[in-house]
Amino acid sequence: MTVVGVLHPGSMGAAVAAQASLNGAEVLWCPAGRSSATRERAQKYGFTAVSGLGELTARADVILSICPPAHAEDVAVEVSSHSFAGIYVDGNAISPASMARVHAIVGRTGVTVVDGSVIGSPPSASKTARLYLSGPADALTPVASLFERSAVHVRLLSGGIGRASALKLSYSSYQKASRVLAAVSYALARDYGVEEELLDIAQGRSTSYLAETAYIPKAAARSWRWGPEMREVAYALQEAGLPADLAEASASVMSRWDDLKDSPPNISQALERLHISQDSEPD
Structure with missing residues (x-):
């Protein structure tokens, strides 16, 4: 079973992670400091609560960062302060230059970074969203496989980090x-x-x-x-x-x-x- 960690699961992040959960992945999240609305979303989708970011980074194979763009780099800094050896997917609406900074922050610890962008409404039983991915070719396939036959339709982009953010x-x-x-x-x-x-x-x-x-x-x-x-x-x-x-x-x-x-x-x-x-x- 692939273990996915979702950071700050808002309406979009939680809905995207839920599609991975429906595909058989275990989804972890950190309740500490989160609002009651976030807690209700996590409970609704059956996410597994962990004690903190340290546990999430230790257990997760893939981390999804889908949060307000103003917080993308701060979230990357938080993750880089913990031990993580998987794939970090930044799915935030940030510029290619901001994405390069996220790559530098998280990638300096040896983490594989994937540039992602979500276009569409939060995916559900009645709505679909596209997830565009760019970055290291060997990392794109395992991320894409999380969403096979789900309401998240993955599109792979060539050209490396920055392409998905630019789109x-x-x-x-x-x-x-x-x-x-x-x-x-x-x-x-x-x-x-x-x-x-x-x-x-x-x-x-x-x-x-x-x-x-x-x-x-x-x-x-x-x-x-x-x-x-x-x-x-x-x-x-x-x-x-x-x-x-x-x-x-x-x-x-x-x-x-x-x-x-x-x-x-x-x-x-x-x-x-x-x-x-x-x-x-x-x-």
Whole structure:
């Protein structure tokens, strides 16, 4: 039986670990200092309580760290202070640079570190989630095997540490920001009594903008007029007492494409322009 230790089992971490439990793994957790809600989750999923982190690291073959990203490095430090000889899976929504620091912290003790990212809702009988893994090839298979035929669908990425984290944040940068932007958009529409019309327009779409990569060059070529439009959006939001930060940021990003008006780029060129600093852009 594979023994899995789950650190700080929140709603996502506990649900992911539970899928490993359904596959036959024993899941350990540390009750010390945890909330009543966490205790209820652990009891619900049948996790085994241990006396402390020392016991968890001594017994676990695999440790899953799925916690708020602000705590990822602190958790890594805690684990590195104990004896652990298994596989450490950091499944937090952190940047590749942060993941490299976690790798350095935990890996210095000889622990095998795997970079992971969870995309989707907490897995259950009715919902699935994807777990992307990157890192040492010989460590990916045993981690993936924990979730065979479960609601956690594992995808292996080549390229080593940092790839899974980069994918997570690439997706989050759109998905999270778009949710917030939608709220701001509806707040403005409600102020003017046109929220139902805005919803009707939105419901006419059947795909995500994130799936329409062929439109990126068109957006770049139109930024010379879209940018000023977004600044007008910012003015409208400010007048309504709503946050204009996202609209202003969009206009700032579009300014990097201003000189492409008469020469529509291909996708690669459009994306490369986003890396160019404002100071180096042509007048």
